[in-house]
Amino acid sequence: MRIPIPPRAERALRSYSIPVFAVLHLGGFHLIRIGVLPHSLAEKWVASAVLGAAILLARELIPSRRLSHLPDFRFAMSWAASALLQLHSLVPGMAESRIVPAVLFPVLPCLLAPGTAGVYAVVSLAWFSWIPGSPPGLNGLTVSMTAMAALGLSAGFWIRNRVRGRPDRKEPGGGARVDEAESLMIPWQNPGREQDFAFETPQGRERILQMHEIRTAEGVRRVLEGILPASGADRVLFVTRSEDPGRPFLVRHEVRKSGGDSGAASFIPDSYVPLREAMVFRRTFFTEGEEAERWGISCGGRMERPSGVAAAPVLHEGIEEGAILAFRFGGAGWGEPVVPLLETGAFLIAREVAEGRSRYRSDRTLAAWAGYHRFFNRVAELAERKGVVEPAGASPRREIYRVTAEAVRESLRADRVLLVEGDKKGTRGRIVWEEKRGETPPPPDREHGEEGWVRLGGTYAAWVLEKGVHRIFAGGSGGGGRHPVLPAQWSGVEKDHLLVPVSGPDGFRGLLVCASPAGRNFHGMDAEAARELLRIMRMGISHSRFIETLEEQATTDGLTGLMNRKTFGTRLSSVLSRLDGRYPCTVIMLDIDHFKRVNDTYGHPAGDEVLRNVASIIRKTIRKIDMAGRFGGEEFILYLHHADRERAENVAERLRMIIGKARYTFDGKETGVTASLGAACYPADGRTLQELVGKADEALYRSKQGGRNRLTFS
Structure with a gap:
């Protein structure tokens, strides 16, 4: 241990x-x-x-x-x-x-x-x-x-x-910052700080990056400090390209023979020949004497004229990481084989940079797997949610869309993430979830309905959906030249885009869109990370649909698709307990007249068709906030929310007339059915499920006794 x-x-x-x-x-x-x-x-x-x-x-x-x-x-x-x-x-x-x-x-x-x-x-x-043996004292x-x-x-x-002229090895405060970063990011080395372990947060990633940047900087500085006395140079610099093309070279680290703060400018012009030789043409540069005076650089507002200049490229596996630039002043030339020393130092710096990058990527990989584990657990919890009355549009599946979009945005540092569902032909799509940095997510039912579909023709989104391969676009909202990346309705101010197709046996087919301002530069590793998250999302959706299927089989009538009697009673009891007599509502019992005659004359398949058609009429007539169920046999039950006697009468009469006008053809013969209805109003006729259903059933009995095909109130 x-x-x-x-x-x-x-x-x-x-x-x-x-x-x-x-x-x-x-x-x-x-x-x-x-x-x-x-x-x-x-x-x-x-x-x-x-x-x-x-x-x-x-x-x-x-x-x-x-x-x-x-x-x-x-x-x-x-x-x-x-x-x-x-x-x-x-x-x-x-x-x-x-x-x-x-x-x-x-x-x-x-x-x-x-x-x-x-x-x-x-x-x-x-x-x-x-x-x-000698006595103590002076x-x-x-x-x-x-x-x-x-x-x-x-x-x-x-x-x-x-x-x-060797300066102090360590940057002031560098070791303390490394210790602080390690204590924050590696909790098993500091048991008192587990609660701050936050790989998945932007602050945590920033601390990881800072820790490895400090370590790499200390390693590079040690190499430069070793080169300085061995080569006889007065100044040694490690220079990299600027992050913006066309900008001057950036001085990352510098050591001087005199020690202390160099006071040099942070940039060297991009036309500086020694660095262009090293970083553009990837070859060493060496000069001394009068020729070297041409390549002086500004320091503290004055031009320094060196007596010797040397530069060597820093390469790792063929990739340019920067260059080492050495100066000698005072009229004397190089007294040591400076080029081999710079080449050795360049090799060591390349190793330091590569090892720092490798450590950072390892930590990012660990962070990614930790994030996948948490994301997987969250998706599993959402997929297994059951027995809960969800508000409209807030199904477990939509919650999976939400947590997936959040995870992708945090993992890939995107400003905007779209989850797009495509139709079967791949010609249209609709946003099932949109996640923006610093903004509240859209309402759950925003993109539901036919109006949410958008044509994808002529965009790279359609191409990705058709070909099933990811695409990366950088530097323009149009992205790919002649064709736009996204339809105009979805386009924003972002310049960089990553499009990843989503498909699988779960039935969800679409694409993931990540968008960020110019400079984010998505790459292949981002696409792989997105695919890992999408695989978890698809598993969650598949499991959620399986749970939804089981719930549907347990709560709905298999023939008509309406709620079964038990589910309707449970949900109506829950609604009535929340009303507390403040708002009127109505319960209606509906029975198909002479239904046994249809079964006896045309057979049970004909009777099933009549039941399915009556259920379809009920669904189309009532509102989304209302409820309907099959009570048993040819009987149906309805709940009209916030409906007084007048509104309930209008709905019931419309149902009765539509059912009576519907025609059926069985064995070449045309026929039809009628319906009798009985209604009970809350709270006048009762406040509980048993009271309202009993009164409505009594009213239905009176409708049948009175000649059928009519509505009777309790």
Whole structure:
């Protein structure tokens, strides 16, 4: 089981574990000096320190490691210092000559950071100044060693600043920002921040991108800092193309021999020949002397004239990532083989950029799968919703459309997403859901009805629907040249479009449209991500339709398509409980006169046709807010919402007349039927289901007793 370690502690462990062991090894030799351990171990102990320093030095110089890392002598230096201090104590001649402090004190600040060099210097001074058995206090040895340390350190820092000019490795605050980003984005490394883990949100994606940009920037800067002293350059820059075509080259990172803020402009003209050679023609550029003075750049409002200019392209798998640009000033030419150094640095920077991009894509993939999991669960919940009275247009299927459009917009960072349903011929389409960034979704029933269909002929939307392949359009609302991407009714101000066809065994056939302003530049990975979400949507729709079919079989009459008696009673009881006597309504019982005569004369198929036709007349006559069901046999029941006696009478009489005028042909003979109706009004005739149905049934009985083909109120 891996013990969880905070990111900062883990980096500190990797950076300081070897130096700490070197100090412990030095402490072991001190125990030999004071007699705690046998003196016979001294030579072997010193030999082990020398061996450790040699192994670490060889590790930094082997060719396979140099291909992917710039040399870092910190670890070897810690063991070398430990070995020198032990040799100084073991060999009397070395102690008398003072050769070890004369070498060690100037070298420390040259190879190590100032803080680390200071710690090593203090330990070394204490070691040189103390002799076992001597009394504590100020003596000649202490004074001489202190003076030697002061002179050596001063010389080392002077050499570092004037000859190497190496600035601080880390960008101020960069490590803290990486730690903050990691704590936000990688909760298993920081158990206290799980609630902030939000890969799927735009803020979360921005934090991921920021974290990897900082890491990549630190890696690039380390490479440039390694090139600067090795090449003898005064300034080294990493330059990329600007995001907008025709704009100047963009300076991403720069290190200077003098250190500190470069103060240089952020852009270099796109006509600058050294960079064009490196980034356009992908070849190195080298010049020095008078020719190099032509390629000076502006710095702080003044033109600097270099004595040497070199540039090398940064390529990864044939793709141009930028260029390294190096300058030398002061009249001297290049004293080192600068072109091979720049080519090596370009290789290392390309690796840093590629690894940063790979890490970011891996996190995006993890985020995508996490989002798919949540989206799948949400679609499954919507598809399995049952036993709920939904408002008009708010079916589980439409909720699946909504969550799909939301997921696509968030995942692909689109401004507008359209889910379009196509007809069977593929010539027309209608929007089943539209999702816009920062806007309230449309009403659920907005695109229902025949008026929602739009002809797709002459657009690329029709082509995608017909061919079943995705298309990407960039840089224009028309998108594809002679033909528009979308019909005029659906077109907006967006310039970039992604069209993905939607088809499957679930019966939904259409396309997904993602639109964004110019610059979004959809690509193939976006189409694949959209397809994954659409597959989940199709599974949800298929399952939803299966559930809807089961619900329909359980709640409707199989012959007429109206509600069955149980469902009608349940829903009417629910409606009546909410009315509370405030609004009038009417329940009507309808019975087909002499229906048994139709079955006996023409057969049961003829009777079934009569029942289906009467049910169709009822559906066409009542409103959507009303309800109708088959009560049993040839009896039907109706509920008219917010209908008083006068309105109920008009509806019932219209039903009676339409049913009576309908004609049927069976066995070559034309016939017809009539209907008797009985009505009960709420709340005058009752307030419960049993009371209203009982009164309506009594009124229907009186209609039949009175001669049939008539309406009677309770």
